[in-house]
Amino acid sequence: MKQKRGQLIILSGPSGAGKGTICEAALNTIPNLRVSISATTRMPRGKEQNGVEYFFLSEETFREKIEEGAFLEYAKVHDHYYGTPKAHIVQMLDEGVNVILEIDVQGAAQIKEQMGYGITIFIAPPSLSELKERLVDRKTDSFEQIALRMKNAQLELKQAQNYDYIIVNRTVDRAVSDLAAILRAEQCRSLNNLEIIQEMLM
Ligand code: 5GP
Numbered sequence: 001m002k003q004k005r006g007q008l009i010i011l012s013g014p015s016g017a018g019k020g021t022i023c024e025a026a027l028n029t030i031p032n033l034r035v036s037i038s039a040t041t042r043m044p045r046g047k048e049q050n051g052v053e054y055f056f057l058s059e060e061t062f063r064e065k066i067e068e069g070a071f072l073e074y075a076k077v078h079d080h081y082y083g084t085p086k087a088h089i090v091q092m093l094d095e096g097v098n099v100i101l102e103i104d105v106q107g108a109a110q111i112k113e114q115m116g117y118g119i120t121i122f123i124a125p126p127s128l129s130e131l132k133e134r135l136v137d138r139k140t141d142s143f144e145q146i147a148l149r150m151k152n153a154q155l156e157l158k159q160a161q162n163y164d165y166i167i168v169n170r171t172v173d174r175a176v177s178d179l180a181a182i183l184r185a186e187q188c189r190s191l192n193n194l195e196i197i198q199e200m201l202m
Contacts, residue, residue: 006032006093007186008115009100009179010108013123014153015078016135018169019102020053022123025176026100030183035100036089039065042080045140055085073103073110078148082107098183105159119186121179122163126170128153 011019023035039055041062050056057065062081065071074083084101092099101111108120125131131153135146160166165182169175186192 003096006096007098008118010111010118010120011100011102011123012105012108014131014156015149016131017123017125019123021172022175023100023102025172026179029176030180033098034092036084038082038084040080040082073107075104075106077104105156120163121165121167122160124166124168126168
């Protein structure tokens, strides 16, 4: 039987909803899962390192990469560019690895359109007050940045209805177990298993 293509999991949600924390915990508990590292033109925050959380690029280099067609999608979010590098993701999917993209709502729409597949999951905070509290508590954004992220949160929440699933991030453990449940269910979709059935049919 030929190698099954990995699942493409697209996670979006307002900044501070906990996407990064969920991804980190998911990598430690869900097998055969990798997170794609995006490129961005924003400056590193706190202890962020180039090639770990993001590839930090100048705007000029980012534009060159757009011209080269190196991104699966890219978008301007909170005044900076963010993009998903194409080559590595396609390779991982071909090898059967499940790949998480943690991208904004504009990027998610582009991917769904271009790739024609992918499981879209919206990570929502339990409330707006909790979202603001998390942004303040992480102490990495200025007052203006927090205001901008809260404003953008409204725009992103409006897109939640277009996603296949919504996970409300009340606790990280619960959110990761929801994510694992979604992946298990998707793996059992009849379309994903028809080949095995066909082999058994005379
Ligand atoms: P942050 O600056 O907080 O790390 O990320 C800001 C926003 O950019 C988040 O909503 C995040 O999901 C989004 N983002 C991160 N990487 C990408 C990417 O490669 N493409 C797109 N479209 N959005 C991204």
